[in-house]
Amino acid sequence: MRTHNNLVKAKLMVCVVLFVALEGATVKAEGLGLSLHTVDTSSVIYTSNNIEVALIFTNNSTETVALLNHFAPIPVFFEFKLVKADGTVVAVPGSGKVSFYESSMQYVELGPGDVHGIPLNLADVLREQLESGTYSVSVIYKNQYGSNCFKGKVESNQINIQVDIGSE
Amino acid sequence: MESWHGQMQLELTGAVAFWTPTGGVPIALSSTFFANDQLPRTIYLEGNVLDSGTQFYEGDYIPAMEVEGLTHSESMRDAWIEVEATGIPLSDRVTATILKADIGTVVPLANRTLHPDAAREPLLLKQTLPADWNGLMQLELTGAVAFWTPTGGMPIVLSETVFTNAQLPQTIYLEGDGCGVGEASFSVVGLSDCVTNIPLQIFGANATLAGVAEADEESPGGSIANRTVHTNVPRTMLTLEACGPYGSPGNLILTWDSSVVQIYAAPSGGTALTQFVTPFHGFNGTNLYVEGIAPGTTTLSWSYSGQPNCTDNIQVSVVKVGTIQYKLNGIWTDVPASFSDIGKDTSITFRALPSPAGAGWPAGFPQWGGDATGSGPEKQVTFSTSGSRMVRVMCGNTISVPVAVDAANTAITITWDAAGYQSDSSTGASTCVERNYTVTYIASADIDANKWLLRVSKIHGGVDITVHTGGSRCPIANPPTTEAEAVDAVTVMKGYYDRGSRGAWHTEAASRAHEEYHYMEWSSIGDHYWPQTEAAIESITTTYHDHATEALAIAAMRCGANGADAKIAAHNAVCRTYWFTLGDSAGDRPYAAGQLSLNAAIISVQNLAAANGWVVPQGVDTPSTADPCYQPWTAYDP
Numbered sequence: 001m002r003t004h005n006n007l008v009k010a011k012l013m014v015c016v017v018l019f020v021a022l023e024g025a026t027v028k029a030e031g032l033g034l035s036l037h038t039v040d041t042s043s044v045i046y047t048s049n050n051i052e053v054a055l056i057f058t059n060n061s062t063e064t065v066a067l068l069n070h071f072a073p074i075p076v077f078f079e080f081k082l083v084k085a086d087g088t089v090v091a092v093p094g095s096g097k098v099s100f101y102e103s104s105m106q107y108v109e110l111g112p113g114d115v116h117g118i119p120l121n122l123a124d125v126l127r128e129q130l131e132s133g134t135y136s137v138s139v140i141y142k143n144q145y146g147s148n149c150f151k152g153k154v155e156s157n158q159i160n161i162q163v164d165i166g167s168e
Numbered sequence: 169m170e171s172w173h174g175q176m177q178l179e180l181t182g183a184v185a186f187w188t189p190t191g192g193v194p195i196a197l198s199s200t201f202f203a204n205d206q207l208p209r210t211i212y213l214e215g216n217v218l219d220s221g222t223q224f225y226e227g228d229y230i231p232a233m234e235v236e237g238l239t240h241s242e243s244m245r246d247a248w249i250e251v252e253a254t255g256i257p258l259s260d261r262v263t264a265t266i267l268k269a270d271i272g273t274v275v276p277l278a279n280r281t282l283h284p285d286a287a288r289e290p291l292l293l294k295q296t297l298p299a300d301w302n303g304l305m306q307l308e309l310t311g312a313v314a315f316w317t318p319t320g321g322m323p324i325v326l327s328e329t330v331f332t333n334a335q336l337p338q339t340i341y342l343e344g345d346g347c348g349v350g351e352a353s354f355s356v357v358g359l360s361d362c363v364t365n366i367p368l369q370i371f372g373a374n375a376t377l378a379g380v381a382e383a384d385e386e387s388p389g390g391s392i393a394n395r396t397v398h399t400n401v402p403r404t405m406l407t408l409e410a411c412g413p414y415g416s417p418g419n420l421i422l423t424w425d426s427s428v429v430q431i432y433a434a435p436s437g438g439t440a441l442t443q444f445v446t447p448f449h450g451f452n453g454t455n456l457y458v459e460g461i462a463p464g465t466t467t468l469s470w471s472y473s474g475q476p477n478c479t480d481n482i483q484v485s486v487v488k489v490g491t492i493q494y495k496l497n498g499i500w501t502d503v504p505a506s507f508s509d510i511g512k513d514t515s516i517t518f519r520a521l522p523s524p525a526g527a528g529w530p531a532g533f534p535q536w537g538g539d540a541t542g543s544g545p546e547k548q549v550t551f552s553t554s555g556s557r558m559v560r561v562m563c564g565n566t567i568s569v570p571v572a573v574d575a576a577n578t579a580i581t582i583t584w585d586a587a588g589y590q591s592d593s594s595t596g597a598s599t600c601v602e603r604n605y606t607v608t609y610i611a612s613a614d615i616d617a618n619k620w621l622l623r624v625s626k627i628h629g630g631v632d633i634t635v636h637t638g639g640s641r642c643p644i645a646n647p648p649t650t651e652a653e654a655v656d657a658v659t660v661m662k663g664y665y666d667r668g669s670r671g672a673w674h675t676e677a678a679s680r681a682h683e684e685y686h687y688m689e690w691s692s693i694g695d696h697y698w699p700q701t702e703a704a705i706e707s708i709t710t711t712y713h714d715h716a717t718e719a720l721a722i723a724a725m726r727c728g729a730n731g732a733d734a735k736i737a738a739h740n741a742v743c744r745t746y747w748f749t750l751g752d753s754a755g756d757r758p759y760a761a762g763q764l765s766l767n768a769a770i771i772s773v774q775n776l777a778a779a780n781g782w783v784v785p786q787g788v789d790t791p792s793t794a795d796p797c798y799q800p801w802t803a804y805d806p
Contacts (some may be wrong), residue, residue: 073634075601079744081737087729089737096601096631096743097686097752097764099679101639102669104597110501127604153748 031061032110032142036156051122051130051161055139059110065147069106070098071118074125079140082122085133092125098145107144130163137161173199179489179538183213184231193229223254223297238296240268247286267301270294270362271354277312277344279372279411279478286339286477288318293354304357305331310369311350312342326717330357331775344370347411373411373420377458377469378405389483391522392429393530394564395459401530403435403457406804408470408484410451418448418474422456425466428486432457434739445645448472460486463564490523497618499629506570509718511612511621512577515550519563534563539571570644574612577706579622582698584691588632591676595638598670598679600686603630604745605694605736609613611721618722621710622732624702629694633683640674643783645768651782658784665763667790668754673771682762689750689758689796693743696797698803701739704806735806742804749799757798760791 026037031135037054046070059065079094108116138158143151177197184194189212192581201626202209224230243472245263252259272292280286291314296305307314307326314324318341328594331338344350347370355363376382380390393401410420424431430440444456458468463486471479493500495517507516520534532543537560540549549559557571588603608626613619643661648654660671670679708725715721726732752758767788777784 015188070597071597073601076599078436079741082728083729086727087734088731089729089734091604091733091736091740092716093602093604094740095690096599096749097683097747097758098600099598099752099758100669101595101597102667102671103634104669144748149325 031059031063032065032067032150033058033060033141034154034156035117036137036159037137051126051163053120053122053137053139053161055118055120055156057079057110057116057118057141059112059114064112065110066107066146066157067110067116068143068146068149069108070100070145071120073098074120076121077141077143078125079142080102080122080125080167081136081138082126083136084131085135090135091127092122093127093162094140100145107146107149130165132163132165135161135163172371174204176207177201178211179249180255182216184216186212186214188212194231195639228484228656237264237266239494239751242302243265243298246298246503255349257743265298265301267303267359267362268297269305269354269356269362270296271307271364271366273366274342274352274368276369276371276416276475276478277342277350278413278475279296279347279370280313280343282343282374282480283344283370283477287341288315288343290318290339291342291671292326293331293336293338293340293731296333296356299333301333303333305333305336306355307331308353308355309342309350311344311346311348311571312369313345315341315343317341317383329757342368344368344372346370347372360563367426369413369416371416371472371475371478372410373470373472373478373480373484374407374409374411375422375468376407376409377468377482377484378407380482381410383479386483387483388526388528389465389485390532391485391487391528391533392458392532394461394463394488396461397564398533399474401459401532403432403459405435405457406458406468407453408456409453410448410472412448412472414449416448416474418472418774419445419549420448420451421445421469421473422470423471424458425464426464428460428466429458429468429484430461430586431457448474458484460484460564461555462486462592463488463523465527485522485524485527486564487522487524487527487530487533489567490521491524491660492520492559492561492567492569493517494518494615496615499712502723503569506572507615508572509611509613510551510571510573511614512554513552514612514614514621515548515616517546517548517616518559519712520563520567522563529563532722533638536561538568544794574610574623577612577621577623579699580627582691582694582701583626583628584687584694585628585630587630587687589680590633590636591635591680592636594636596636598633598635598683598685600631600633600690600801602690602740603632605629605740607732607736609722609726609732611718613712613718615712617711618769620712620715620718620725622706622710624705624706627698629691631683631687631690633680633687635676635678635683637676639670640670642675643673643773644675647776648773651777651780654773654777654780654782654784658770658777661766661770661773662785662789663675664766664787665759666754668759669757673769678762678766678769681765682758685758685761685793685796686752690743690747690795691747696738696801697739697742697746700804701806702733704738705735708732708735713788720738727791738804738806742806744804746797746799746802749802750796755791756805757791757793757796760793763791764793 006042035056075093076096076098078167080092082090136158140153140155142153186192222315244265247264247266248261250261274289277289315321320794351365351367353363377390392404429669454661465485468482492503494503494659535543536547538558540547540559551573553575554575557573558568560568608630610623610625613622643657648657660673710721710724713800770788
């Protein structure tokens with residue numbers, strides 16, 4: 001996971017992509033939408049150890065939705081699907097369990113139309129060095145923990161990213 | 169038989185008979201019979217060639233006369249016969265032309281069937297004399313066929329062919345037809361006794377090597393094994409025949425290269441012949457026996473010295489194995505130095521090519537060995553035994569091809585590695601996170617099917633466990649010091665299962681037990697779905713001829729939307745989906761596992777309390793952890 005400073009920086013970027021997210025394709029589940037974005041609306045070339053993306057939760061319902069405000073470890077809550085241009089699937093750990101300390105769970109509430117951005121670096125969960133090329137990326141957010149919050153899965157849209165290991 | 173009274177009859181050619189020595193008329197023999205009682209009796213014969221100037225007297229019988237030319241005319245009608253009377257000027261004259269048909273000579277002919285390549289022999293049809301005779305000639309042949317040209321063309325149909333004298337002389341070309349003596353007759357059309365005949369001599373020499381058709385004798389010829397290597401191979405019979413006019417002079421001669429083959433008079437034993445020469449006269453055919461002694465090619469040449477074209481050649485090759493090829497995607501390809509990664513119970517189709525190239529194989533050769541059996545130029549070999557195998561092919565020499573055959577494909581189970589474990593005293597949630605599966609593949613070749621078959625040789629799975637102990641006091645390492653602390657410790661720890669979270673009193677072991685229970689869930693799920701995944705992976709193939717190495721084949725079979733990596737991803741997906749259905753809250757099995765571990769700490773505190781006279785809650789809860797995968801299995805079709 002990124003540092004606090006990076007998180008602040010990422011949140012700024014999330015603000016930038018907010019408008020994109022509101023107009024972009026989202027997948028609805030119980031009123032909760034999830035969209036996946038690069039950190040820039042223009043084409044971004046990544047290195048294999050720096051693949052920053054932004055996840056935007058959007059409350060598309062007319063009621064307040066609570067999200068468990070824990071998003072790490074990434075594989076516990078996010079299952080990425082990373083596919084090379086030829087269809088080859090890149091393995092990314094995408095599941096796990098978490099045991100909370102008593103009364104440590106926190107929540108973030110999204111009113112109707114509210115959004116919540118999560119910056120992630122996909123490179124943090126990759127276990128292999130990516131080759132240069134174009135990849136499609138999508139992600140499933142899933143949560144089975146907490147009370148009175150969203151539990152279940154919601155899948156994002158798919159985006160394409162360009163990786164150039166020569167630029168590392 | 170003096171009492172016999174029959175009649176006798178006389179016939180004469182070349183003479184006429186008279187009753188008296190002089191005078192008289194010739195006896196009309198066709199109507200004259202001689203009574204046996206009157207015999208013996210003398211009559212008088214006179215030659216029937218009339219001299220020029222012969223006189224006939226009035227009243228004499230003048231028989232019909234035949235005219236015979238003695239020498240050909242120098243010009244047309246320069247021969248004459250005249251009759252004239254004496255005493256009165258009365259005469260009559262007829263003129264004639266004496267023709268002379270003539271043809272040249274011809275050397276002995278070769279039998280066209282036995283020696284189809286023998287050169288045709290010329291025959292000159294000479295002009296009939298006198299040269300200004302403008303008539304037609306015809307030719308008849310026995311024992312030969314005539315052609316207009318030295319090579320090619322169709323035989324002249326002599327029964328439908330006449331030769332105008334003006335076009336003569338002309339050379340035609342003969343091929344012997346049959347054996348022995350024939351004849352060429354060149355005659356004037358309509359005057360069949362004006363003919364010139366010459367004899368024709370037709371010879372043939374025929375050698376036959378057992379197993380070699382007449383049409384194959386020169387190409388591809390016959391092939392025999394090297395008997396110095398294959399000592400049990402029988403000699404090959406060579407039959408020698410000859411035909412021609414009886415009693416003809418000259419010899420029949422067989423030649424060969426004795427560095428390649430040896431020839432014997434007997435099918436076994438004996439001494440190799442150094443030469444074979446026999447007079448034509450008296451030769452009635454013989455059998456000789458050939459054996460190969462060194463790789464190479466020679467020509468057995470059987471000829472008649474009297475007619476150079478009377479030669480029958482048989483090419484004989486003492487064959488060895490030149491190369492081995494295998495069928496790759498339907499194309500014969502030279503074998504590599506060795507084959508590797510061959511699937512057990514798959515097959516490769518081999519063929520051996522002889523040296524010299526183009527030669528056939530001797531009967532029963534080549535012979536195959538190692539994992540191949542039998543004989544013949546092609547052999548499909550199924551490799552039913554794993555390990556280092558060999559295919560051998562033999563014919564005078566031996567060529568071997570090593571073949572490394574993979575072990576039989578068997579079902580693989582997932583090896584679950586020890587969980588990666590780390591702990592610290594920081595606060596925060598403990599976690600159990602899946603690791604990527606690490607899969608080791610092999611590719612086995614099924615060359616006849618032109619396929620690489622993907623196989624899983626190993627698969628490892630695991631998780632990483634992180635335990636944080638911050639915020640919890642371990643009652644083992646840091647026991648309660650007061651009754652109140654002891655009561656709190658027992659109460660908090662006993663409430664772990666129902667609370668579903670780590671409390672102020674807790675142990676690292678309990679947290680670890682909780683997370684390791686998750687690992688058990690994960691591994692049980694993985695084991696459940698793995699056989700289907702393995703079957704799906706091992707149904708993946710790729711073409712053999714496009715991928716030179718196992719590594720390239722594996723790379724090809726892993727990639728793509730239907731590749732092995734995608735199958736592993738599908739496996740992950742179903743495992744994750746199922747794992748998500750398993751509860752991880754208060755009262756769920758992972759907390760039961762943690763509770764069972766925590767009970768040891770509870771009992772420790774209870775014992776401490778008892779020792780100190782403190783009153784603490786008694787007993788422990790023992791919730792069941794049975795059947796970690798208690799939810800219905802998710803449908804899965806990789």
